[in-house]
Amino acid sequence: MKTNKILVFSGAAILLAFIICYWVYSNKFYYPTLPFERITKKEAVWKLENGNHELVELEKVNGYYWLGFKGNQQEGRDKINKKMEDQGLNYDSFDGNGIFFEKEDRVIITGTMWTRNYVLYKVPAEVMAAN
Structure with a gap:
């Protein structure tokens, strides 16, 4: 049970990180002002x-x-x-x-x-x- 919670949390964290990276990339926030x-x-x-x-x-x-x-x-x-x-x-x-x-x-x-x-x-x- 504890392992399932860790897997779910890890999966959600990876998905969230992927979404944030995609958003930053697609909006070109890393470019100079x-x-x-x-x-x-x-x-x-x-x-x-x-x-x-x-x-x-x-x-x-x-x-x-x-x-x-x-x-x-x-x-x-x-x-x-x-x-x-x-x-x-x-x-x-x-x-x-x-x-x-x-x-x-x-x-x-x-x-x-x-x-x-x-x-x-x-x-x-x-x-x-x-x-």
Whole structure:
């Protein structure tokens, strides 16, 4: 009888641990915090995974668009350069996290590795609206 209680308790504890691990994994709680709050990590990962290695608009917050890219920093920088050239900006240089463009004024776009697989870019909204 005592053995049955131990087995039932152990089984329930293992099942509970499995459920908690699955919940944490499926909601991406182990990912770093996003620099914006309107979408969840799970939604951001879904958009990035389904972006077909293109820039994906994640959010617009406080006068900036947050774009994401699934891939490495070099590939992401190439995509940003192409997108900004399409917006009429001329690539100038990059230094660290900043990518510099020129039009009438200097435009700085910052890129940050969010995880090993995803890069996030902070783009001024007036640049994106200049389409």
